[in-house]
Every structure is written in C-alpha cells, then in structure tokens.
Amino acid sequence: MRDPRCPFCREPYITSSAEADRNLLKRIEAGDRVAFRQKGCQGKEEHNYSVAVEYLTKAANMDDLYYNGEGVESDMKKAVHHLEEAAIGGHPRARFNLGVVSTRDGKSSRAVKHYIIAASQGNDDGLEQLKELYKKGD
Numbered sequence: 001m002r003d004p005r006c007p008f009c010r011e012p013y014i015t016s017s018a019e020a021d022r023n024l025l026k027r028i029e030a031g032d033r034v035a036f037r038q039k040g041c042q043g044k045e046e047h048n049y050s051v052a053v054e055y056l057t058k059a060a061n062m063d064d065l066y067y068n069g070e071g072v073e074s075d076m077k078k079a080v081h082h083l084e085e086a087a088i089g090g091h092p093r094a095r096f097n098l099g100v101v102s103t104r105d106g107k108s109s110r111a112v113k114h115y116i117i118a119a120s121q122g123n124d125d126g127l128e129q130l131k132e133l134y135k136k137g138d
Contacts, residue, residue, distance in 0.1 A: 034059075044070060059086075063097065087114075092121035099129060108133065 005012055014020045027035035036059035043051030049070065056064060063086065066072055066079035080101055086094030099114030112133060118126030 028055075040064075063094065087117075090121070092118045092123035092126070095121065096123045096126045096129070099126065103129075 014023060024035055024039060028039060036055045040052050040055030040057075040059055041064075043049065043053075043055060044064065049072075052070070053072070063079040063082040064070070066075045066082065068074065080098070083094045083098050083101070087098055095114050096118040099111045099118060102108070102111035102114060112130065115126040115129045115133070119130060
C-alpha cells in the first residue's frame, strides 16, 4: 500500500482542488516564485490574462505572454528581456529557453553556454540539447 504522505515533505497528499488552491495561495504569500508562475499559467489556461500578467510578472516569466502574444502584443525583444531576468534570477527553464532562442538565432556558442548552465541547474532538457548539439558537431 502506498504511504499517504509526500516522501519529501511528509505532509498528507492533497485530495481536492480547493485544498490545492489554498496551498498555492500560501506559497504565493510566502513569495514562492514557482507558485507565482503556476498561478499565472492557470490564469493563461483560463484566458484570464489579467491574472496571467499579474502573476507571471511577479514570477519574471512574462516571456511566455510576449513570446506567444497572449494578453499582450507579441514582442520577441520583450520576451527575451524577461527570459534574461528570470535566468539571472536562477530559473533553469528560462536559461534553457534562452538557449533555444540563441539556437534559433544561429548563435550556437551562446546557446551552448545557456544549455550548460540550465543543465547544471538540473534542467534535463538543457542536457538533452547539449547531447544533440554534440552529435551534430556544433
């Protein structure tokens, strides 16, 4: 039988969406940037862009909105700016996404640096991209 507690925090597993929302709000109140991003992504999925903009701004993940033009006018320059802010703040996924942008722009040496940093921060996609670039000889 599975232990009814989380193996990391030893708290009981969440069993309802209301309980999950309460826990998310507690994490937001504590300043958890991952929780800000989660709440912003919820807003984006529900097409509630005022919530998405508010929380993704707080999470320094406005890049999602500017990149896709959701709730704001699509602006790649602003998307990259927000990615850089998030990457400097230690977000591995933002660092990986900067690598993707650099790859797309033909800046493979810069992309490799971003992928190395992302991989060293635990981002598996960064490691996979490094493997692919190595196979291609880039």
